[in-house]
Amino acid sequence: MTTTERREPALNADERTMLEGWLDYHRRTLAWKCEGLTDEQLRTASAQPSDLTLLGLVRHMAEVERGWFRKVLAGEDVGYLYCTEEDKDRDFHVTDSDTFAEAHAAWQAEIEAARRNAARFGLDDVSQGKSRFTDEPFTLRWIYTHMIEEYARHNGHADLLRERIDGAKGD
Template sequence: MTLLGLVQHLTEVERNWFQRVFAGQDLPPVFGESNLDGFVLLPDRALDEVMAVWQAEIARGRELIADASLDDSGRLSEQEAGHVGDQGVSLRWIMVHMIEEYARHNGHADVIRERIDGVTGA
């Protein structure tokens, strides 16, 4: 796990929840052939490129939800619905899930930072 890998993964997460699930767009993964490839680092992929793509995915998601109600819903695939329990998910549910995703991965980033500088606690 690396910081760049986390950003790549969050890029995939942004695309998946806002463009695929909420807006119903059929889009390929951003990095590689599957959503799990987001963690894979390629030597020719620069930090600036990854950060720009992540920011673009965030901006696209914001565009898609700008005029939406939190009660509007998107649709999960059958496979994804198996983890959630239902194929229909509201924008409210997606937004809460995104908070969970970012909180979880911010924790991962903090562990990586602690391993580098040794600082723990407040």
């Protein structure tokens, strides 16, 4: 079993280091919330009628990393990992055949692609692609800030899911 190491971001750093530190902290927090659970536990929904699961959150964040750092920032023409035209929330809709090993590998691959793409841009550089929500470009600074917000919100969900599954609590 892997133990996720979470380090607090630097207390005194330049802006980019701070943004990247907080984003990595939140990435590691989601991994930590999933640690030590079986696929069945990771597919356990929060409470009816919600079908939100830890596995769904990992798949969702793989899609989000891919969307913002590959499609929007770098302008790559890549499809979705899980979502389809028929089911735009397929990342959240897990089945008994969906595994954490697959989702985790996809998520980690997208994180590595995000790091590579972000390294090519300055904080004030604008994206080469557009989001599905607007035709306006985004700065890398905005994308980092949004990603921190996205992870922080979903890590709150992960806290509640994990507590429901096995009673584990933690920040």
